[in-house]
Amino acid sequence: MSQNRLVVKFGGESGQGINTLGEILSKAIKNTGFHNFAYREYPSLIKGGVASYQIDISDRRIGSSLRMCDILPILDIDAIHEYIYSVRENGIIIYDSLDLALTEEEKNFINQNSIKLVSIDTKELALDAGGIEIMANMVLLGFIWRILGLEIAPIEEVVRDRFKDKKIDLEAEIKCLLAGYNSQQTNGLEKPISFDKGLNLKDSLNITGNQAIALGAISAGCRAYYAYPMTPSTSIFKFIGDTYRETGIVVKQAENEITAAQMAIGSMNMGTRAMVATSGGGFDLMSETISCAGISETPLVLVLAQRGGAGTGVPTWTGAGDLSLAVNAGHGEFPRCVISVSNPADAYLLTQAAFNIAEVYQLPVIILTEKQIAESIFNIQEMPEPIQIERGLNNGTNRYEITENGISPRWVPSEENPVYLQNSDEHKITGESTENSKEVIEMSDKRLRKLKTLKDNLPEPVYYGNENTETVLVSYGSTGNTIRDLITDQTNIGYLHYSYIYPLKFEKLTQLKEAGKQIISIENNQTGELSKLIKQESGISIDQKLLKYDGRPLFIEDILDFINK
Amino acid sequence: MAIPVTEYNTNVRPTWCVGCGNYAINTAIKKTLSELDIKPNQAFISFDIGCNGNGADKIKVNAFKGLHGRAIPLAIGSHLANRKMTVIADIGDGGTLHEGIEHLIHAVRSNYNITILIHNNENFALTTGQATATTQESKPMYGLPDGKPEREMYISDLVLGQRATFFARAYSGDMLQMIEIFKSAINHKGCSIVEILQYCPTYNKEANPEWFAQKIQKLAQPVQSLEEAIKTSKTEEKINTGVIYQDQSIPTFYDRLQNRKNINTELVEEVKNYDISNLLKYLD
Numbered sequence: 001m002s003q004n005r006l007v008v009k010f011g012g013e014s015g016q017g018i019n020t021l022g023e024i025l026s027k028a029i030k031n032t033g034f035h036n037f038a039y040r041e042y043p044s045l046i047k048g049g050v051a052s053y054q055i056d057i058s059d060r061r062i063g064s065s066l067r068m069c070d071i072l073p074i075l076d077i078d079a080i081h082e083y084i085y086s087v088r089e090n091g092i093i094i095y096d097s098l099d100l101a102l103t104e105e106e107k108n109f110i111n112q113n114s115i116k117l118v119s120i121d122t123k124e125l126a127l128d129a130g131g132i133e134i135m136a137n138m139v140l141l142g143f144i145w146r147i148l149g150l151e152i153a154p155i156e157e158v159v160r161d162r163f164k165d166k167k168i169d170l171e172a173e174i175k176c177l178l179a180g181y182n183s184q185q186t187n188g189l190e191k192p193i194s195f196d197k198g199l200n201l202k203d204s205l206n207i208t209g210n211q212a213i214a215l216g217a218i219s220a221g222c223r224a225y226y227a228y229p230m231t232p233s234t235s236i237f238k239f240i241g242d243t244y245r246e247t248g249i250v251v252k253q254a255e256n257e258i259t260a261a262q263m264a265i266g267s268m269n270m271g272t273r274a275m276v277a278t279s280g281g282g283f284d285l286m287s288e289t290i291s292c293a294g295i296s297e298t299p300l301v302l303v304l305a306q307r308g309g310a311g312t313g314v315p316t317w318t319g320a321g322d323l324s325l326a327v328n329a330g331h332g333e334f335p336r337c338v339i340s341v342s343n344p345a346d347a348y349l350l351t352q353a354a355f356n357i358a359e360v361y362q363l364p365v366i367i368l369t370e371k372q373i374a375e376s377i378f379n380i381q382e383m384p385e386p387i388q389i390e391r392g393l394n395n396g397t398n399r400y401e402i403t404e405n406g407i408s409p410r411w412v413p414s415e416e417n418p419v420y421l422q423n424s425d426e427h428k429i430t431g432e433s434t435e436n437s438k439e440v441i442e443m444s445d446k447r448l449r450k451l452k453t454l455k456d457n458l459p460e461p462v463y464y465g466n467e468n469t470e471t472v473l474v475s476y477g478s479t480g481n482t483i484r485d486l487i488t489d490q491t492n493i494g495y496l497h498y499s500y501i502y503p504l505k506f507e508k509l510t511q512l513k514e515a516g517k518q519i520i521s522i523e524n525n526q527t528g529e530l531s532k533l534i535k536q537e538s539g540i541s542i543d544q545k546l547l548k549y550d551g552r553p554l555f556i557e558d559i560l561d562f563i564n565k
Numbered sequence: 566m567a568i569p570v571t572e573y574n575t576n577v578r579p580t581w582c583v584g585c586g587n588y589a590i591n592t593a594i595k596k597t598l599s600e601l602d603i604k605p606n607q608a609f610i611s612f613d614i615g616c617n618g619n620g621a622d623k624i625k626v627n628a629f630k631g632l633h634g635r636a637i638p639l640a641i642g643s644h645l646a647n648r649k650m651t652v653i654a655d656i657g658d659g660g661t662l663h664e665g666i667e668h669l670i671h672a673v674r675s676n677y678n679i680t681i682l683i684h685n686n687e688n689f690a691l692t693t694g695q696a697t698a699t700t701q702e703s704k705p706m707y708g709l710p711d712g713k714p715e716r717e718m719y720i721s722d723l724v725l726g727q728r729a730t731f732f733a734r735a736y737s738g739d740m741l742q743m744i745e746i747f748k749s750a751i752n753h754k755g756c757s758i759v760e761i762l763q764y765c766p767t768y769n770k771e772a773n774p775e776w777f778a779q780k781i782q783k784l785a786q787p788v789q790s791l792e793e794a795i796k797t798s799k800t801e802e803k804i805n806t807g808v809i810y811q812d813q814s815i816p817t818f819y820d821r822l823q824n825r826k827n828i829n830t831e832l833v834e835e836v837k838n839y840d841i842s843n844l845l846k847y848l849d
Binding site for chain 2: 027161162205206207211215218219220221223224226239242243244245246247248249250252254255256258259262263264265266267268269270271272273274288289292296298383386388389391412413414415416417418419420421422423424425431432433
């Protein structure tokens with residue numbers, strides 16, 4: 001594997017400050033000129049339980065994690081047993097005591113892999129440096145920074161910037177950072193970043209997938225956000241709320257997801273743009289509203305941020321097992337659009353596209369994301385150019401006029417416009433309810449024609465890599481990031497990435513199949529939901545699958561192991 | 566000059582039972598809008614599913630016939646998008662107190678400037694007479710030959726307990742009073758709850774015009790306190806109708822939004838590409 005990567009993984013208890021450590025390190029790495037990708041694992045509780053914050057450092061833009069790390073600083077003894085087997089050969093484990101109570105098996109693993117165990121009393125160093133015990137984390141950070149062989153200035157600047165408005169002794173924090181950085185104990189531990197620095201990344205952005213969705217919605221003129229907290233969608237609410245003084249967006253935390261979805265169709269129908277975001281359970285509650293939006297032809301944009309498992313599942317872990325839900329949610333038959341984001345740049349643009357599609361085609365649009373995209377920090381150079389708003393508003397005689405492309409005139413209720421009834425009953429062209437056989441068929445057929453029109457206008461999935469390979473992987477979402485990171489080195493595989501999931505385009509896939517390619521689907525779910533949809537829509541069977549459903553994302557090694565098998 | 570009531574008519578024939586209170590309520594809404602000089606396209610009504618909801622295509626205004634129990638949040642979303650629109654949620658006792666009871670309670674708490682008209686005919690009539698929370702305990706109902714084994718719920722207790730800023734009770738047999746109440750409700754700046762005692766000649770024959778005539782007494786003016794309002798709203802002896810309680814001192818939800826204080830446009834006027842470059846500083 002020639003991936004130019006160096007991985008630092010903080011392990012500890014939830015609530016010990018590993019997020020702060022990770023965020024500072026991630027930003028300092030970026031400002032030093034290296035790309036990085038930061039991935040969090042944490043339990044569904046506030047204090048205690050094992051958590052980690054992993055930063056993959058690279059000389060190129062990456063969007064995925066390795067399973068194995070080079071440096072594992074541990075803040076809590078339990079974390080060592082959780083993460084010891086994710087340390088690579090010649091790796092370093094750092095803890096403030098050598099009393100690790102390792103099992104025989106763990107000791108053997110350390111010996112066999114020449115892993116160094118380093119004890120550094122960060123608390124004592126913090127006190128010696130004039131700090132307080134809680135500043136031990138700063139000592140650890142300085143210590144790691146020295147091991148990486150980096151100059152102190154960028155990280156000092158990030159620390160100063162981060163704590164500038166906090167009521168803490170900033171100078172003492174810096175002294176602790178330096179105490180770790182200048183510790184003699186780093187001698188012999190050097191693990192310098194061996195690859196070249198990237199470009200000047202100082203002005204580039206460290207951004208999560210959820211922040212990008214929020215920015216996409218704001219950019220697209222979304223003026224109301226209806227929230228109900230559910231991991232991993234909640235940080236969309238946070239970003240839109242944190243910026244609401246500037247944007248003027250109306251933010252309403254609703255009493256439940258049904259309410260949020262209903263408020264959203266109310267606002268969209270009235271003629272503004274509104275959005276809701278939730279995870280699987282909350283999305284289930286929104287299903288009836290999705291069906292209502294479908295038959296009444298009301299634009300609606302929902303974000304479905306996926307996590308692992310059914311029921312409450314593994315609520316703070318990742319997965320992509322809600323694709324079938326998104327495609328099938330809601331009773332009755334009606335057109336919809338399902339889009340899957342994979343990284344901040346496409347999340348930003350696809351969210352804008354979702355609003356345009358919802359309004360132009362007058363239907364519900366579901367934006368799929370995953371915890372792995374939602375909460376991980378990606379580095380991107382800048383936000384892409386926004387997409388122009390298209391609203392598809394035009395006056396007509398009848399709100400539900402039968403048309404060839406299935407799209408009826410839609411106008412916004414206002415003093416200037418004639419009134420109409422938006423109706424979730426089956427209706428005549430005027431909006432009046434009907435149960436007449438002919439009218440029911442005509443209106444149902446008209447609605448379904450929109451799906452054909454939409455499909456014709458959607459792009460084919462994007463092919464990455466060498467066109468002449470024998471093997472083509474097919475996927476979507478965060479798994480696509482892992483594959484794209486991998487194929488820069490693995491020139492013998494190609495990759496077909498789906499952003500627009502439904503209605504499904506399969507011309508490119510058919511060509512690949514007919515060219516005799518070996519097609520493999522790789523999915524972060526148990527039953528191969530994209531493969532099933534492909535089979536249903538195109539008839540193409542994908543027999544080879546790599547499926548992962550333990551709440552963890554697809555790591556680079558997962559795919560390599562599978563391909564090399 | 567008032568807008569002619571005929572302006573609000575559609576040519577859809579009503580499908581309610583002979584004697585149903587919905588005829589009068591439908592007319593009262595039209596007359597109210599007419600007398601308040603609210604044109605058809607200046608009003609928006611979200612209709613629930615139920616006999617009342619079958620009135621959705623029997624009045625010419627901007628309307629949305631949505632889902633059972635959800636008329637209130639749909640109305641709220643509409644109101645927040647465009648406050649120039651007079652927004653009414655039209656819903657039955659089944660939809661309000663069963664499927665969507667959370668919406669009623671939270672709407673009262675939030676005090677949106679909308680009007681909620683609750684048609685209370687004490688049963689799920691469209692599905693042929695099942696018990697609701699307002700059905701009398703002992704009364705045999707669909708599937709419940711011995712009546713429901715539960716106590717009743719009172720809309721007034723529910724909303725006044727949540728400190729509603731406007732509560733009125735109307736009766737479908739009193740057109741003139743209904744219009745006056747609806748007018749007060751629409752004019753009230755805040756969440757106006759109107760319980761309409763609606764005669765159901767098919768599934769609630771006991772509560773017929775003669776019965777109502779004996780029970781109802783009209784309140785001359787609203788009472789002064791919530792405690793008094795709760796007491797006045799009790800229905801054991803007499804049933805008080807009219808505007809029972811109003812508190813104009815509580816700001817609306819929208820008026821409490823700090824970030825909208827200096828904005829004079831409505832959300833519907835603000836849909837345009839927003840330059841996000843100033844927001845990137847929040848990424849840290």
